[in-house]
Amino acid sequence: MSDTSNTVAFVRTETIPQMPPPAAETGAIKWMRENLFASIPNAILTLVSAYVIYSILAGVLPWIFNGVWNAQTLAECREILDGTSGACFAVLTERWPQLVFGLSYPASEYWRPSLAFVLLFFAAAPVMFFDLPRKMLIITLFYPFITYWLLWGGTVLIPILAFAGFVAGYLVYQRFVAGSFAAGFFGGVIAAMIVWYIGGFLIPDGANQNAMLRPVASRDMGGFMLNMMLGVTCVSLSIPIGIVLALGRQSSMPLIKWICVVFIEFIRGVPLITLLFVASVMLAYFFPPESSVDLFLRVVIMITMFSAAYIAEVIRGGLAALPKGQYEAADSLGLDYAQAMRLIILPQALKISIPGIVNIAVGLFKDTTLVSVISMFDIVGMIRGPILSSTDWNGVYWELLGFAALLFFVTCYGISQYSQWLERRLATDHR
Structure with a gap:
């Protein structure tokens, strides 16, 4: 029998250096x-x-790189x-x-639409990004009126009058919204229209002749600028109107509800190109005879x-997705309809x-290109009309359409x- 009393188990005093993983488990090879x-x-x-990708690139890249x-x-x-193969x-x-x-x-006057395009980023930034100072909203407030004056020119009294009408409408809305949201909304619209109607008589007839900016008619606007x-x-207009239509469709007042239902279903059942022809031919008959609507x-x-009709249905889906407890919570806090919608319901539904x-x-x-069928020369209308109809460039298609x-x-x-960033920011998948 062997003596094992002096046998001592070996214990390593340092660890073995970590070996790199196999080449097939790292980097591009693993991916x-x-x-x-x-x-x-x-x-x-x-x-x-x-x-397939190689075949496409083999034909397209030489055509692009050899372009004139x-x-x-x-x-x-x-x-x-x-x-040789090459683009023109x-x-x-x-x-x-x-x-x-x-x-x-x-x-x-190209500087005017260019300046309006640059100002668009400053006006949209405080609305799109929450971390920016709220004071920047003053740019957003004045941007529509400044842009109108930059693009159309003429007297500055017209955008000032438009701004005064919106201010009057907002003040009336704030005065009556506590009693009824509908009363405040429609009261604000009526107040704004009254201010615009009265102000129209105060603008002198020859105001555009001595204007700071040269007047430009809408028929002179075109290209990608018109699409923008x-x-x-x-x-910008269809989102608030869509919210009103969605709320109206869920209203307990039968008249308001059925007006919104008929409007939404009728508009959604008619192609946009048909509405554009209506705008071009028939819509002028709905305005006073002496008025010339642009x-x-x-x-x-x-x-x-x-x-607005389509956005209304999307928002209505968001309203329907909210649990009933959210509406009951607003009622339990003693909030009226306007406060409940503004503070509790709409923020969640819009998210x-x-x-x-x-x-x-x-x-x-993308559908704004359809205006080319009613003789408005957007970028597609310019390509199909003046450019391709000229003898100098007749036959150039891929370059222009590309x-x-x-x-x-x-x-x-x-x-x-931006939509994906906003969804991640608001965590729309975790309610």
């Missing part, structure tokens, strides 16, 4: 194995997709290319003022009505409705990214 080649079907789809930027006509572009981007450098500002907007004007204006205003009215509202806003912005698509993609993608 590709897990995402692109996780299984045989995934590997086949990855290879097929890579081949300096030429006066399409024929000159083809002479420079000399039979010279049409963009030659006609970019028409694509952006339209055909007839005065070239010496219609998109920003109609989205086509831009008529189009804004119809597009706003169209988008839920963000994806739907943004979806409608993006679709509305440029228009790029502008719309950048704008819509920016809206989409």
Whole structure:
């Protein structure tokens, strides 16, 4: 029998250095194995997709990189290319003022819409980002009136009168909203219209002749500027109108409820292009005979009505998603209808409705190109009309339409990214 009394177990005094993981478990190799080649079907789809992408890029990239930027006509572009594949981007450098500002907007006044576009970011920032100082809302308040004066020019008395009407309407709304939300809202609208009607007689007839800014008619506006004007204006107006329609559809007053129901269902059942033809041909008959309502205003009215009906349904879905206890909690706190909606119900409903509202806003912005069918020369109307009809550039399609698509993609993608950021900020998936 062996003696084991002197046997001592060995204990290591230092740890073994940590070994690096296998190469297949780190970096790009791991990502590709897990995402692109996780299984045989995934590997086949990855290879097929890579081949399709390569085939597309092999044809598109040489066409882009061989593009001609300096030429006066399409024929000159083809002479420079000399039979090689390449784009004729010279049409963009030659006609970019028409694509952006339209055909007839005065070239010496391009600074005005450019300044209005820059101010748009300062006006939208305090509304879109909560961390900014609330004092910046003063820019948002005055922006619509400043922009109107910059774009249309003429006498400054018109935007001042418009601002005075809104102030009067707000004061009347604040006075009567405590008793009834409907009374405050409609009272404010009536007060604003009275101020505008009376103020119209106070503006002298020749006020535009001595104006600081040169007057520009709506028919002289076009290009992508017109799309931006219609998109920003109609989205800004349709959201509050959609909220009112959604609340009206849930109202306990039968008359208010059925007016909102009929309006929403009728507008949603009619194509937008039909409403645009109505705005172009028939809407003027609904105004006084002596009034000449601008086509831009008529189009804004119809597009706003169209988008407001869809936004109303999205917000109604957000209202229906709230539990009944939220309404009961507002009642238990002794809040009236306006206070309950402003402080408890609408903040939660709008938070839920963000994806739907943004979806409608993006679709509305793209639908502004339909105004080209009623002879409004937006960017698509400029391409289909004056540019392609000219002998110098007849036959240039991909370059012009690709440029228009790029502008719309950048704008819509920016809206989409802001929507996703706002959803993460408000945590709409955790109520």
